[in-house]
Amino acid sequence: MVEEFESALAAGQGVEHAVAVSSGTAAVHLALHALDVGPGDEVIVPAHTFIGSASPVTYLGARPVFADVTPDTHCLDPDSVKSLLTGRTKAIVAVHINGCAADMKALSAVGAAAGVPVIEDMAQALGTGIGGRPVGGFGDLACVSLFEQKVITSGGEGGAVLTNNPAYAERVRRLRSHGEGPIEGRPGLIWAHEVGYNYRLTSVQAAVGLAQHARLGAMVEARRRNAARLSERLVGVDGLELPVEPEGTVHAFWKYVVRVVPAAGRPPAAEIAATLRSRGVPVLLRYPFPLHKQPAFAEHQGVSLPVAERLSQELLALPSHPGLAKGHLDHVADEVRRAVSA
The missing domain is CATH 3.40.640.10 (Type I PLP-dependent aspartate aminotransferase-like (Major domain))
Structure with a gap:
């Protein structure tokens, strides 16, 4: 086998x-x-x-x-x-x-x-x-x-x-x-x-x-369909960068990750995530601690990797797995839009 x-x-x-x-x-x-x-x-x-x-x-x-x-x-x-x-x-x-x-x-x-x-x-x-x-x-x-x-x-x-x-x-x-x-x-x-x-x-x-x-193709298609639905509902939200799919590639969307662009008066990503969780939407920061800043790799703490460090405080992983129906996805998108715009 x-x-x-x-x-x-x-x-x-x-x-x-x-x-x-x-x-x-x-x-x-x-x-x-x-x-x-x-x-x-x-x-x-x-x-x-x-x-x-x-x-x-x-x-x-x-x-x-x-x-x-x-x-x-x-x-x-x-x-x-x-x-x-x-x-x-x-x-x-x-x-x-x-x-x-x-x-x-x-x-x-x-x-x-x-x-x-x-x-x-x-x-x-x-x-x-x-x-x-x-x-x-x-x-x-x-x-x-x-x-x-x-x-x-x-x-x-x-x-x-x-x-x-x-x-x-x-x-x-x-x-x-x-x-x-x-x-x-x-x-x-x-x-x-x-x-x-x-x-x-x-x-x-x-x-x-x-x-x-044997179900891989169907499950990936479901993830891509759910990602497309979220993007459709979130496009144009001020301060939110949606995931990219580089030209000539296919994104499997194991995670649907958005970036909260820092700005005066806009809640930081961690606060938005906490607000969403309080409303029943399971959202977390995506890799909030870059590997070189974790205790296991203490010898690397002095290394400067500005993009990874910045993203650690700006990225949110939204629910998008194949088991979610359109109604679930629309609810997630609506709550994200509301939290980002607060």
């Missing part, structure tokens, strides 16, 4: 190999390990993302280097990445945040010029596309999350590593299962070629994932 799910996932993302694992964070860990990231190495990661994009760097004894993001897509800024490259840079992690495609053409060019591989973190981006192709095949490896809140799930937790490189796929497959694999010349026997992990996906989880994967 696991292999059947892997085949479906690989075919759906247009890549040669998919290796199912126990979580999206495990996928990032294994992708980095497959690239031999280790002590003394640096890995460039956006500051505006979930900690699971960065924490696996430290598991391997390497150092995350936090980069800024673009003000419109909130994805990794290629210029910021370029400015941070050193002889110690071992990988670049490009996150397709909220389902919005990162600029893979520019990021891949930056990586290629420096000889640094690019990992796509598409934990939030099943259903996202660039130039008619699904994300996942633009980098050297890609990481999927199947957590219960993601676009599709494998029943609570789960993930996968995608790649077109057979050597990477083989190593990830071995590492997810204690580093064990066949012994050449000794059929039927296995041993541990290296120390690995218990990062396997179970057959039961794979069965759930397979059933969910």
